[in-house]
Amino acid sequence: MAVIPRDQGHPYDENDPMERIMFLQHGVAEPDSFDLIDRAGIVNPILLPQADGSPQPTDRRVSLLTPDTVAALQATLTPGSAPESYTLPTPDRIATPDRSFARTNVHGLTVPVPYPTKAGALAVEVWGFVDPAGAIAPWFPGTTIRCKEGELVHSTLLPKKGSHTIHHHGIEPTPMNDGVGHATFLVAGGGYTYQWLAPDAGTYFYHCHKNTVLHFELGMYGLLISDPNVPNAPFIDGGPGAVYRGNTIRNYHKEAIWVLDDIDSRWHETVQPQHGVGAGMGGTGVGAEFTTIGQNTGIELHRFEPDFFVVSGVFADPASQPKPNLITNTLVSPVMNRGETLLIRTLNASYTVVTLKFPSQIDPEVIAMDGRTFGRAPFMSYSRPFKLSTQNRQLTFTTANRWDLLIDTSSVPSGTHFVDAEFRHWRTNDLLRTVTMQIVVNS
Numbered sequence: 001m002a003v004i005p006r007d008q009g010h011p012y013d014e015n016d017p018m019e020r021i022m023f024l025q026h027g028v029a030e031p032d033s034f035d036l037i038d039r040a041g042i043v044n045p046i047l048l049p050q051a052d053g054s055p056q057p058t059d060r061r062v063s064l065l066t067p068d069t070v071a072a073l074q075a076t077l078t079p080g081s082a083p084e085s086y087t088l089p090t091p092d093r094i095a096t097p098d099r100s101f102a103r104t105n106v107h108g109l110t111v112p113v114p115y116p117t118k119a120g121a122l123a124v125e126v127w128g129f130v131d132p133a134g135a136i137a138p139w140f141p142g143t144t145i146r147c148k149e150g151e152l153v154h155s156t157l158l159p160k161k162g163s164h165t166i167h168h169h170g171i172e173p174t175p176m177n178d179g180v181g182h183a184t185f186l187v188a189g190g191g192y193t194y195q196w197l198a199p200d201a202g203t204y205f206y207h208c209h210k211n212t213v214l215h216f217e218l219g220m221y222g223l224l225i226s227d228p229n230v231p232n233a234p235f236i237d238g239g240p241g242a243v244y245r246g247n248t249i250r251n252y253h254k255e256a257i258w259v260l261d262d263i264d265s266r267w268h269e270t271v272q273p274q275h276g277v278g279a280g281m282g283g284t285g286v287g288a289e290f291t292t293i294g295q296n297t298g299i300e301l302h303r304f305e306p307d308f309f310v311v312s313g314v315f316a317d318p319a320s321q322p323k324p325n326l327i328t329n330t331l332v333s334p335v336m337n338r339g340e341t342l343l344i345r346t347l348n349a350s351y352t353v354v355t356l357k358f359p360s361q362i363d364p365e366v367i368a369m370d371g372r373t374f375g376r377a378p379f380m381s382y383s384r385p386f387k388l389s390t391q392n393r394q395l396t397f398t399t400a401n402r403w404d405l406l407i408d409t410s411s412v413p414s415g416t417h418f419v420d421a422e423f424r425h426w427r428t429n430d431l432l433r434t435v436t437m438q439i440v441v442n443s
């Protein structure tokens with residue numbers, strides 16, 4: 001049995017989910033309890049170094065790294081990788097997770113585009129994440145990480161080239177497992193295993209958090225879905241499955257995934273190839289992406305003028321029929337039999353402000369926002385799911401926002417129903433493009 005230092009005398013029960021949460025959230029925190037350092041300044045023996053000067057194995061205030069282990073790790077660095085990238089052991093690692101994932105980065109591959117880029121090409125390089133044991137395509141968006149709530153999850157990043165991170169957005173694990181590169185560390189060739197608890201069921205996403213603005217734009221993201229802890233979960237993308245609506249479980253027949261993105265082809269074919277993965281960063285050190293003075297300041301990453309608009313990796317084409325910019329891919333635009341229930345998971349992965357506009361025949365119920373289920377106890381007890389007709393059938397969301405929508409097709413007329421997504425410039429609010437998804441209902 002391990003002991004949580006800030007709570008000395010309290011044995012750690014690995015089988016108790018709440019104990020796990022406390023351990024993972026506080027296990028590496030600086031203790032501030034008077035139980036540890038008394039008012040006379042006498043240090044609790046548990047925090048005193050061992051005879052050889054190394055920390056007590058139970059002292060979780062300090063890094064598990066010693067100068068010797070850092071030197072040994074530096075010797076294993078991938079040649080050519082960034083100097084700030086080390087291969088680190090996972091602190092507070094629990095050997096047997098409930099579920100494990102591995103992801104490597106995809107780079108150097110292009111996808112076809114429906115009209116010429118700013119440099120005149122008919123393909124654009126995008127990056128992504130895939131399971132190294134699986135197929136490469138599709139990699140954009142990255143392969144979904146799907147778990148069920150309460151599981152202890154290991155997600156291992158094995159970068160193929162350069163250094164990256166996986167930030168599990170909205171999950172809030174310990175800092176070492178949060179994957180925010182400039183706050184902790186970047187991961188190079190040796191890999192790193194992030195450890196976290198699957199959060200309350202809902203729609204989350206993961207993305208690289210190195211030089212974030214650029215790497216996110218280049219495509220380093222994927223959905224992260226936590227399913228309810230019910231039989232057959234986690235489910236496969238596209239459905240069928242089950243979801244929380246308030247405190248109750250609702251089954252759905254199909255699941256549409258709307259990951260809305262925009263692409264400025266200049267960033268993909270000029271900025272990144274010419275200036276590298278650190279383009280726009282102020283220097284080469286950790287935290288440099290927040291430094292405005294230094295190298296590469298002429299790259300203008302503050303200038304983002306998207307020329308392509310994408311839903312779940314499908315590029316909108318103004319020449320498409322019968323409507324311009326219509327997405328007909330059935331993972332995005334489902335075909336339903338009347339009476340079936342549709343769950344739509346949305347993520348704004350663009351740098352624009354997006355408004356979804358539903359037609360009068362469809363009145364979705366909004367059941368969750370940013371991974372939080374409206375009306376679900378204990379944390380969301382104060383809120384309720386709401387019909388979109390109360391909001392003029394419109395939803396507006398900004399970068400990284402998620403909304404989950406439930407549609408009962410029992411009262412939807414047969415036919416093809418169009419849902420518009422308006423992409424508006426983040427600063428001027430100019431309408432840049434209207435992309436249309438469709439929901440087909442057969443009687």
Ligand SMILES: [Cu+2]
Pocket residue numbers: 163164165208209210215220
């Ligand atoms: Cu990256």
